[in-house]
Amino acid sequence: MTDFAALQAAVLKGNRNDVKDIVQQAIDNQEDINAILDRGMIPAMREIGERFSRNEAYVPELLIAARAMQAGLTLLEPLIAASGRKTLGKVAVGTVKGDLHDIGKNLVAIMLKGAGYDVLDLGVNCDIGKFEEAVAQGASILACSSLLTTTMPYMKEVVEHFKGRKVKIIIGGAPVTQDYADEIGADGYGEDANGAVKIVDKLFQEA
């Protein structure tokens, strides 16, 4: 029997050696892969996201938890591929054109991956062409990040470019607000990395 509580605790503490040991043991015991993810690692990453939103956890805790989860995922990935398990959906994350800040974008990518989404990290300085490529690769949601007020208007260009198409656009970043998201017609706004996961959850549920 896999100790899912111990697995969750190891992810939350960022203890990658424990995560590796527990996941390996679970694999050896032919534990259901979905259970390892859905009862062990994903709830832990969602919990750390909630703590982050409540200012009970900070960026280092998110990073170390994500690294621990990745240690487990590395062991699981071949089995996940073989099992045909579907991710919750594909989301592309990128900092918009003109903006080279990546920490917020990286946190969103980490949290989405931790929540069970397939994440395409487009990097920084992303133009519409890059977002188009992501859509061509199957992204259903484009998450656009901006730290600078001077690059925020590019989010509007992205929203307008994809208007009328099935793909959803969500936005976030330090100067970005719900009001701005409403103003430019974005499909959602993430106040922080955990907020981005919640809005992605909502959009996929509505789809």
Added chain:
Amino acid sequence: MAKQPLILEFLNGTRPEAIPFMPIFMRYAARFGKVPYREFCLDVEAHCRANWKTAKAFSSDWVNVMSDPYAESEVFGAKIHYPEDGLPQESGHALADLDAFPECAPEEFLASPRIAARIEQIALFSRHNPEPLLICGWVEGPLAEYCDLRGMGDAFLDLYDQPEKVHGIIDKTMHLAMLFIEKQIQAGAHCIGIGDAACSQCGLEFYREFAFAWEKKLVDHIHCLGAIAKLHICGNTTAILPDMIATGADIVDIDHLVTDMTPYVPLLAPHQKLCGNLDPVAIIQNMQPDQIKAAARKALAQAPGKLILSGGCEITPDTPAVNILALAELAKR
């Protein structure tokens, strides 16, 4: 006796009724002064000219050397690209290997172009300061500098994985920061700002372990040299604010993400003031002048006689001039 800058008078209690106005102008100053951002960062005269012009137009009570965080990290090997009219960009991080931190002699540090330019900026401000305005130098704080060198992701993982090495590198960068402080004060700075923005992202435990002691040491050093210290950590600093105040910094910046300043006022020593904390985008950039004044009054009411009026961080370049003038008018009234 020579007239003192208003901010100093407010801090030392001779002008308790004043409301000093201390907005952070960087990209705004460059645009307002019609100086391409590359020049604003690299050209001493252009930087000072744009700063003066902006300070005068908006009745700001200070001028400063702020433009970007890379002055020090460039000395330590960071490759910085300066676009003609954009923010400087770091191509890769300077410190891929923690054991490869470059030894940097004090004379080499001081002779590097960005460091020398900052000291020259202070000297130029100081040579012509009839108002007088508060002249503020700047250094990167311990954790911010470490993040500049490593990138925030790797830097924060290092805090867990290699704390001794992190301390060692911070010690080296901060010893040079002490020297940089000394030269800026000798050049005429009344105040030295310590920018340590990364601390709002790391939580109290890491702040105490990696930043607080050095911030306090920098503040003490500034005081020993006869200047005042300003501690700038933007973002949500709710968890670390009591410790920030405990550094003894004379001016403790507060961003808008700290929603209520009231609990922190009793923690201030008589020489200390808070500075902030209007939202630079949602309020200063996007609201109407009357709404901005109302928000400023609300902020001032949270720390009566203890607040220097400012945005929580940099005034954004697209902020309408009338919005900044509204704040200046409120402060000067």
